[in-house]
Amino acid sequence: MTGPSLSKELILDTAEQVLCRFGSDKATVVDVAKSLKISHAAVYRYFPNKASLLNALVERWLHNIADSMQLVLRTPGSASERLRLWFETLLNLKRAKLLEEPELFALYFSLSEQTPQVVAAYTDSLLTQITQLIDTGITSQEFRPCNSQRTAIAVLHAMLRFRHPAHAQSWTSPTLQQDFDDVWQLILSGIANTSNTQQSI
Structure with missing residues (x-):
């Protein structure tokens, strides 16, 4: 998933689901990327680290x-x-x-x-x-x-x-x-x- 189909809102929606599944301590940016079927580098373009994603x-x-x-x-x-x-x-x-x-x-x-x-x-x-x-x-x-x-x-x-x-x-x-x-x-x-x-x- 790249280009216009990927957005901050989509990443946040997916992160919400991932965090509910694994918990905020265990869930990682890589888990979010896997759920979206993209590289974690693509997520980092929107959120530089896990802390910024949680914020x-x-x-x-x-x-x-x-x-x-x-x-x-x-x-x-x-x-x-x-x-x-x-x-x-x-x-x-x-x-x-x-x-x-x-x-x-x-x-x-x-x-x-x-x-x-x-x-x-x-x-x-x-x-x-x-x-x-x-x-x-x-x-x-x-x-x-x-x-x-x-x-x-x-x-x-x-x-x-x-x-x-x-x-x-x-x-x-x-x-x-x-x-x-x-x-x-x-x-x-x-x-x-x-x-x-x-x-x-």
């Missing part, structure tokens, strides 16, 4: 999640409604991946621990979105004045159980929704502008 895989996975979350920013509603919807969407998206493709989910959880810089960039993109929602709430006087960037970090930390793969086993708990509601109410009580009596949050 690209995780970056694609996380980029798709961040793009889905970006859509929430354009959803109608108050700032508090959209901020809650943002976290609900993130939880539902990751839970769906866990239930529908458990092997793939486990693979990317493992890979994310090997690619901290990629994960850090992804986290920054999520924080930018949360900050934007909080800024909107401050402008509308729905949220009390605060450092929106620091508040976004605190809120993201508070919602750790509902977004981090390390807590994935709890995402099928029968009390998950109530637990989410309780944490959300705690967050809202900390950021709501209670002096704005005309605003119902």
Whole structure:
């Protein structure tokens, strides 16, 4: 396979399958090349080493999640409604991946621990979105004045159980929704502008 038929996306799709089959530790670039029936040198033209291939895989996975979350920013509603919807969407998206493709989910959880810089960039993109929602709430006087960037970090930390793969086993708990509601109410009580009596949050 050469020329136009070979692409980065095809290599990444194949690498994903190979990694699921052999595991991230044992799988090699040569394994990916064999699955594509090409030389490993052809893969190296797109990805100079295994580390860059793994980085690209995780970056694609996380980029798709961040793009889905970006859509929430354009959803109608108050700032508090959209901020809650943002976290609900993130939880539902990751839970769906866990239930529908458990092997793939486990693979990317493992890979994310090997690619901290990629994960850090992804986290920054999520924080930018949360900050934007909080800024909107401050402008509308729905949220009390605060450092929106620091508040976004605190809120993201508070919602750790509902977004981090390390807590994935709890995402099928029968009390998950109530637990989410309780944490959300705690967050809202900390950021709501209670002096704005005309605003119902």
